[in-house]
Amino acid sequence: MALTSLDKKNQYALLTINRPEALNALNEDILSEIHEHVESLNSDKDIRGLIITGTGEKAFCAGADIGQMASFNPEQAEAFARKGHKTMNAISGSDLITIAAINGFALGGGLELALSCDMRIASENARMGLPETGLGIIPGFGGTQRLSRLVGPALALEIILTGTQVKSDRALQIGLVNQVVELAELLPTAEKMMGIITGKKGPEAQKIARWLVHSGLEQPLSAALEREINEFSQIFSRKEPGIGLTAFKEKKEPNFTGE
Ligand code: CO8
16 A cells, blocks of 8 residues: 555645654655655646645654664665665755645654755644664764755754754754644645745746755855856746736736746
């Protein structure tokens, strides 16, 4: 039986991890399913966004499956880490605009899954952390890199070395999440944000801006700024500036999709 479900809505999809008996922990099958869903959405012209969440009120995802890892040798550990990275990279590297709706625990690989998304919205009961060093291992699905790029090395090291569970109010304070809302409001809030994003903005402009933000983090500032100038000029060879700038002058709503 599938351990994840995919529900297509207007311009975006909702992916839910369905393994509540293990607090939605990630095994190989779930990683494969998430990867397949992202691949299929990449080729779906009607879908521009993805919200990822977990079943139930307790956990977004409590990490990689600890039972599965207990007997690993180094080769098996590498294969599992590579599989996790492949899935996280598929999310961060796709053209989908992604939001993690964190409904409870997001620990270890669960937080790493949320970190592979563009934005994170957490419920008030959410607890986020990278407890791996307490298990004698290290974050292995991108956490050492994505968390430090998001909150800075000092806070990332505090979280990694203490293994603390960060409560949602502190997560908001340090920029780990974008918003904190009541649990009942979590999906409506994520869906509302996705609706604004996929609503009346220029899809090409959003795609380029998103790519500049992500790719710029891997470049020296001067090169990334030069790339912005280049993309800014190139966008004027596309149709969106004509639609958006003209609509503003005419005091009308822009219609980028022509629908
Ligand atoms: N894997 C497998 N099963 C899990 C996991 C997990 N990560 N987390 C919880 N479960 C299971 C429990 O075993 C339990 O099952 P059962 O009822 O059969 O005993 C069930 O979920 C409910 O959990 P608890 O009874 O423990 O619930 P509590 O409310 O008491 O505690 C916690 C909730 C605090 C979330 C607790 O379950 C916990 O600490 N879980 C483990 C969290 C953790 O350490 N996560 C990190 C895992 S390591 C990781 O993610 C590494 C990623 C990189 C891998 C690199 C590859 C080499």
